[in-house]
Amino acid sequence: EAGVTQFPSHSVIEKGQTVTLRCDPISGHDNLYWYRRVMGKEIKFLLHFVKESKQDESGMPNNRFLAERTGGTYSTLKVQPAELEDSGVYFCASSLNLGGLGYTFGSGTRLTVV
Amino acid sequence: DAKTTQPPSMDCAEGRAANLPCNHSTISGNEYVYWYRQIHSQGPQYIIHGLKNNETNEMASLIITEDRKSSTLILPHATLRDTAVYYCIVRLNDYKLSFGAGTTVTVRA
Numbered sequence: 001e002a003g004v005t006q007f008p009s010h011s012v013i014e015k016g017q018t019v020t021l022r023c024d025p026i027s028g029h030d031n032l033y034w035y036r037r038v039m040g041k042e043i044k045f046l047l048h049f050v051k052e053s054k055q056d057e058s059g060m061p062n063n064r065f066l067a068e069r070t071g072g073t074y075s076t077l078k079v080q081p082a083e084l085e086d087s088g089v090y091f092c093a094s095s096l097n098l099g100g101l102g103y104t105f106g107s108g109t110r111l112t113v114v
Numbered sequence: 115d116a117k118t119t120q121p122p123s124m125d126c127a128e129g130r131a132a133n134l135p136c137n138h139s140t141i142s143g144n145e146y147v148y149w150y151r152q153i154h155s156q157g158p159q160y161i162i163h164g165l166k167n168n169e170t171n172e173m174a175s176l177i178i179t180e181d182r183k184s185s186t187l188i189l190p191h192a193t194l195r196d197t198a199v200y201y202c203i204v205r206l207n208d209y210k211l212s213f214g215a216g217t218t219v220t221v222r223a
């Protein structure tokens with residue numbers, strides 16, 4: 001079974017530019033989550049999709065962040081315009097059911113805004 | 115969610131058992147104890163979870179005290195590849211996980 005795939009693995013962009021991160025969940029997993037760890041901080045929840053619907057985006061830091069999951073398959077997380085404090089590692093995870101069985105996380109995208 | 119307390123770091127000898135403690139004195143009756151770990155440059159990895167009974171899988175064992183106020187994750191035969199940050203999380207389910215600082219475990223040859 002293929003795992004959760006994220007790309008790019010690394011991205012370096014200038015402040016003010018736009019970056020789009022992509023996540024391919026495990027096939028058949030309706031639940032998809034985004035988390036991030038910004039420098040020196042703990043891993044924090046960003047949002048949760050069930051299929052193509054956003055169930056909870058309470059962790060999204062501000063309106064510069066836009067997540068989509070068209071067709072309920074892969075998801076994108078766009079940061080526009082990027083700021084220095086957005087630097088960190090962005091993780092995607094997926095699960096078959098909600099709760100109890102553990103997520104499968106991707107390896108993350110390391111975003112550096114300079 | 116109940117707050118958890120873990121030691122910031124611990125060392126373990128390769129081949130020996132690693133016992134990782136976690137205190138969760140404010141846990142409620144229907145909250146589970148989850149353990150995840152993050153190996154450097156990888157995403158977090160689910161290890162095990164439990165409610166009341168001790169649990170064992172191919173990765174680890176989870177021992178939960180009778181009053182459920184603390185638990186111990188046991189890696190029976192630690193290897194160098196078990197070097198990671200281990201997170202103890204208490205939640206109703208593993209939706210919207212809240213990762214704390216965790217315990218940095220270093221397995222030494």
